[in-house]
Amino acid sequence: MEHDQLMRRPTGSDVSAGLVTGLFSIPEGMAYAAIAGFSPVAGLFSGVVPAIVGSLTARTVLMVTTLTSAIALTSQSVLSSAGLDPADAGNVALLAVMTGLVMALMGALRLGAVMSFVSNAVMTGFSTGIALQIITGVLEDSTGYQPQGHNKLVRLGDWLLHLGSWQLTTTLVAAATVVVWALAHAVRRLETVALLVAMVAVTLAVGLLGTDVELVKGIAEIPASLPHLTVPDWPAFPALLGGAVSVALVALAQAAGIAPTVPNPDGSRGDMNRDFLAQGAANIAGGLFQSLPAGGSLSRTGVAVSAGSRTRWAGVFSGLWLAVIVLACAPLAERIPMPVIGGLILVVGGELIWGRRHDVALVWRTSKLSAAAMVVTFLGTTQLPLQQAVILSAVLSLLLYCAQAARQARLVALVRDEERQWTPAPVPERLASGTVTVLRYEGVSLFAELPRIDEHWPAVGDAHRPVLVLSLRGLPDVPSSGMIKLLRRRAAELGDAGGRLMLAGVDPHLLRILRDTGLADTLGDDGIVAADGPIMAPLERAVARAGRWLADRDDRG
Incomplete structure (x- = not known):
């Protein structure tokens, strides 16, 4: 059945869904890379090779493999903790390839069942903490003020206490981005591309009005070319071994929720172990071609499904379309204002928190033990390096499982x-x-x-x-x-x-x-x-x- 799905000719809706998904990857990919301190170019290219390879090999046929906010932040934390420069292409390539090898090994050992031991309470706390990290990561881009503090909660408080230090022009551009997104999102036909509409509309307005704000080209030049071969910095292998496991676990845990949410159109069952192998292959190939570590993205998959994807070819076309757009429109992408990206990320972070509200309420009402695990995971995610927060999450999930099993x-x-x-x-x-x-x-x-x-x-x-x-x-x-x-x-x-x-x-x-x-x-x-x-x-x-x-x-x- 999977072979039939793979060999089916793409439909017209797959081509159009791939185009929408590829366009959506421009603001989201650049923004996710930017909030983690990586080059926005790496965020763009994370939607090319990984999306193509992942879509061709995954058992969950509609899953789109690309960069997510949690993966970007975990990757940055891992590289920083290892004393490696996130701007060094060799370090990024090595981390992506190593992450892929860990994923592939877990798939070969049929460890997909491990993901079922990740508690919903722990995952809720982790996801909410990641969302807060996303928001605090773009506060400077959105308002021009860099908050101070030793953890994310303190920085958020410092940012709110210094309203007078916000730059008016930067803040207005970010606010306008949020408003345009909200208006586009309210229109049903524009709902799936609301982020893209906001990015294009506000970028044009800033250019026409000559508004003086920082642009993407001030951070990185976007080459009008396809991603080129990048050699991993193999001597750094020992320093990144533990971190690669952390990044792989974050990516696989996020992807594990896609198969139940987006079932295969032909009714065939998913296979988490095969999905592990597919994401491993996507990272190994992507890491060699300027991609950050990647994994199954629920948001990008949701965009593709909403836009009409029917087979795995929609994900393949999303990568191909993105490559074409980068080749043809690189100079235009460089003119995107950073406050626009900041505003888009505020929207993404806010949506993640809002989307988790029911899970938070459910966990809170279900069990005091689960609620405590959720809160501890949230605090750990906002105050610890993310690779340590991943370990904390795994330990808490195990403890919850043992406690609940013993009580039953x-x-x-x-x-x-x-x-x-x-x-x-x-x-x-x-x-x-x-x-x-x-x-x-x-x-x-x-x-x-x-x-x-x-x-x-x-x-x-x-x-x-x-x-x-x-x-x-x-x-x-x-x-x-x-x-x-x-x-x-x-x-x-x-x-x-x-x-x-x-x-x-x-x-x-x-x-x-x-x-x-x-x-x-x-x-x-x-x-x-x-x-x-x-x-x-x-x-x-x-x-x-x-x-x-x-x-x-x-x-x-």
Whole structure:
């Protein structure tokens, strides 16, 4: 199916959608590069080769691979922390290629499932913090005043406290950009190109009026040429190894949300591992041709879909159109005022924050623990280097997963109802003599669950010959070693009281572990019932064995 999608001829809507997306890449790509301290040219070229290669190889066929704000800021933070100049083309090329290699390795190792462990609460805090970074990064371009402070929140406060230091002309141009964007955005037909309309309209007005503001050409010359081959600065490889992992994780985490949001038109399933490989190839190729690190862009993908993309060729055409536009219109792009780009970035940052409002409210109302993780991630993203914030986000996601898994783990007693069906019941505090007690374990065998399971395990007390049947159907293949120790201890307690522990629903892999650890010998040959047949069949067999075992002991007196 994917091959059919790839080989289909592009439709007219793919060509037009590619044009709109390519035009949109001019202000957005330049702006994202500018806020992170890179050359705007690198932002432009990030929409050429990565978009073409990524669209040709991704399993999510409508995904557009290019520069995003989070990737740009993380890349700048990584290079600065390594003591490398972000303006050096060799350093940028090396970081992009290394990021691509990390992505490709993760895809080859089929680590796509790792992205599912990134908590929504953590991602919400991270995305909101990135949006604030975007806004604070262009405050000087938008108002002419450079705020001071050791972190983004302090700088934002300093900027607001120094309204009198704002340059009037610069501020008015940025404000006019925001107003024109809002007017264009309110028109349905112009909604998807509102940023482009604002950039063109205000740039023309500034040129006609002769307004004295800083222009793009004052920062970088845009060559009227295609991106050329750039050799990575390989000696810097060790200094960027950890940073490349951080950039890759940020890019892949952002791209992971595209497949569920923008499903394939032919109904085929996405494959995150294939998308990892595609983004890796896009970065390796793009890094060799003047591109910053790139990843799946939800905003650029959204523009393409809104403009009518139907196949992967829309993304390919977006890169081709952008290359043509750069070749033909480079001198015009140099005349874009920096306050215009600043105003556009304020819009982008504001939209990102506004778009997250429902997620913030949802996390806040769902759980105090999740809300705390969101706030800590937000603060870390605004006050720490982004590669450290990425590590913080990963650790918090893991802790949230462990905490939530541990809280959900429990033991449930199973008793027969009037129709002889098994129904849940409260776990008894004590076991009864000469009685079979049936419990079901519900959890993932995480070590953090053990105190909770141990706490609710019924006490043996003075019971004589108690039998406990524990259903483990659905237990993961690799239980924690702590779970094995708990079962061995509880089996010994029951044995001391003349009873026994039996396990029902044991799959082959778990059975091997029980044998290797010696627990199978402790339980006995008939103390383990394999997980085969109907779902309740192993439990029925275990209870029958337990009943026969008790009857045999009674007969022996």
